[in-house]
Amino acid sequence: MKHKIKRTYRYRLYPNEAQKQELARTFGCSRWVYNWALETKTKAYYQDEESLSFTDLSSRLTSKKKEEETEWLSEVSAVTLQQSLRNLNQAFTNFFEGRTE
Numbered sequence: 267m268k269h270k271i272k273r274t275y276r277y278r279l280y281p282n283e284a285q286k287q288e289l290a291r292t293f294g295c296s297r298w299v300y301n302w303a304l305e306t307k308t309k310a311y312y313q314d315e316e317s318l319s320f321t322d323l324s325s326r327l328t329s330k331k332k333e334e335e336t337e338w339l340s341e342v343s344a345v346t347l348q349q350s351l352r353n354l355n356q357a358f359t360n361f362f363e364g365r366t367e
Contacts, residue, residue: 295342299327300350307354320355324348 281289303323310316318326327347331339339347360366 292342292346295339296346296350299339299347300354302330303327303351303354307358320351323351323354327351 306323306326307318310318327339330336
């Protein structure tokens with residue numbers, strides 16, 4: 267029987283000021299999208315008795331980015347915003363399948 271050796275690598279990043287601002291903007295937008303999607307999904311369920319999927323939320327996010335008051339969402343990568351929706355979807359799946367503490 268062979269034993270596998272597991273290794274861990276740690277990296278430390280030292281972003282400059284422009285990179286720090288970009289990271290802060292990206293994290294803030296991701297947090298906003300997660301909370302917006304949670305509120306949207308919850309309201310749809312309780313008010314309209316509708317269950318929104320990832321695809322539904324994604325198309326609503328696209329529309330949301332075109333609105334004047336939330337056009338700042340277009341300043342960051344769409345990949346991180348989509349990942350926030352995936353994280354929310356996975357959280358719901360875990361909850362309803364009993365994989366939470």
